[in-house]
Amino acid sequence: MADIDLMKSLTQPGTTKAILLVLDGLGGLPREVGGPTELEAAFTPNMDKLAREGSVGLINTVDMGITPGSGPGHFGLFGYDPLKHLIGRGVLEAVGIGLTLTEQDVAARGNFCTVDENGLITDRRAGRISTQECARMVSLIDDITLPGVEVIVKPVQDYRFALILRGPRLCSALNETDPQKVGLKPLKLRPLDGSPEARNTADLANEWVARVSERIKDQRPANMVTLRGWSSEPGLSKFEDVFKMKAVALAVYPMYKGLASLVGMTKVDGLRNLDDQLEALRRNWEAYDFFFFHYKYTDSRGEDGDFDAKVKEIEKVDAIIPNFLELNPDVLVITGDHSTPAVLRSHSWHPVPLILWAPGMTRANPDVTGFGETQCLKGALGQFNASYLMKLITAHAQRQAKYGA
């Protein structure tokens, strides 16, 4: 039985409440052999206490030895096996800028590029134009219409934009049009399966590209587009149906709200910082059972390669832990969607430290005195894959029936 179906069959409604606090890119590495990681270097008295009182371990949000992107990392935490449910780049770009997709949509990621007088690509990214320039280019093409479908075009970042076709008889089985090197023409769109829907979508998209080209052919530096990452709303079982917990996402960045919305969590808009997020947590405490609380800047400072700044971001989150505890959650999980060691300046495959705090329900890990990668090695939870996290959360929240009699 698939994990999701197993959970659907075992979970049951209840009155308990769980918080999943995600410090994006939490896991790290030491700067020098024998030194502390970012989390180990941080002064985190609140998380240390929770680590002693609860159970700790190390989580692989996709799988051991795999470096998670933000989408798969969060899908793993939400209980949806990211190796089975890969979200297309087009959908990710769309939800990343706060668009809500419908079942009728197909989404693509677009790149502005530059072509010469013969239509051959001279720069696949149009000199990496700025986001502002991208917005101006989009404003030149966002009123192009197509027969029978709605067309949505939005700037994303730098030379990238999102394209959504909304309507009946669409299918995302299309090729990408970037030939991957300069000196070639952008490819025509063609259906990748034999369905009339894919044929129809390819025809519509080719028409759209032709009209875009007509509109911007005399612009500089971008005068053409390529399209890739064709994908549809993944149609995942809703979090509430699977886990019987009404869930709300408290995040500042659109990407994380978007990922949560793909599994059916409610989004709260307009949150600008931790204070806003905490206020929204309190305001929604009665109405929801599961609270996804996302903090971005641990990852950002890791990507910057700034070890000390990442330490400070971890300390900022530690300082607000008492605000969570005041609400008396039944389960509080603190972890990340992946590791982002400052020394690597990027996401990494290292398993992420995790605290599972659930009073009266967790096994002791007596050799653990605080929260950190090395201490988590000695934790009661061991090292495990993310598919177990929602099992553990629903179990500790007393919302799971036994399997078989």
Next chain:
Amino acid sequence: MADIDLMKSLTQPGTTKAILLVLDGLGGLPREVGGPTELEAAFTPNMDKLAREGSVGLINTVDMGITPGSGPGHFGLFGYDPLKHLIGRGVLEAVGIGLTLTEQDVAARGNFCTVDENGLITDRRAGRISTQECARMVSLIDDITLPGVEVIVKPVQDYRFALILRGPRLCSALNETDPQKVGLKPLKLRPLDGSPEARNTADLANEWVARVSERIKDQRPANMVTLRGWSSEPGLSKFEDVFKMKAVALAVYPMYKGLASLVGMTKVDGLRNLDDQLEALRRNWEAYDFFFFHYKYTDSRGEDGDFDAKVKEIEKVDAIIPNFLELNPDVLVITGDHSTPAVLRSHSWHPVPLILWAPGMTRANPDVTGFGETQCLKGALGQFNASYLMKLITAHAQRQAKYGA
């Protein structure tokens, strides 16, 4: 390759002997933060010595974060993945009262219920009638015959009974007849697949229900029945074929003998207590290779919520460990089918402590001084799923060939 087929291909006959001692519901939780679990509180000098001499670890008998029922928990220990082999409720009730099923049987669990003059259910459990009352009700209906099949009806407990239809052309793909709320009529049986066997079984079962209704319609408080959990003998590969060990079940309770018999172990009947079980162990030592020795009361006291009484039950079992050692087993495993923490008064998802003792064959776990959940965290076996247990047992019993050359 499926686990079972892998084992079949690797195991080989031998002269070694293994004992699997199952303390039902062994795993526990502390009563207060930092306190001992039931096993840690118990005085267990014999098991502590085995923990030091052998290897220890923590076992998930179904999977991490899943709370095992008794059936799945034991199937896991016996080497049959309980997520692939779920036993239906009807079969479980039947084997639970000591019935032996054949391949021709379909089994259902029945409930006595109460209906009004219009046939609408007024009490789905007939006031939870006593087992004695249930036996009397069964005696009113157990001679009803059906064309072409044998009908077996036996009381189970309270308002529950077991129904078995035995004969050709039967299939368990039937709905349950309990409408799940009062004020509605019991549902008619209907085939859940298109097979003529399911159609035939539905017709027979509907006829049986009609005749039962006719017989008991003027009885009080129960005057009707509902049926659920339709299932067939699961047809599992026999333990001896898979692991090349002739196995015998030494259990007091019918349920555990029944579960063992579903994988083809020999049942010994008439055992009333540990002394009987030990005597049967000695008597059968030469004739068998694998001894499943089951102790129920650790689970019972956990379900009662009686921490101290569960501690005493664990100590009772510790006291008989020398009786096992006198027989010079090659492998002795001590574990549980699931955890039953007294503080939760129910089965739980927590992994179960386990000793694997096999002189000369196990790796040391030098930080381990005794047997307990926390010490098992430091064990040589780590935390693992039950599918590995029979691999470890056959390996340590020197009955497993290497995989590939």
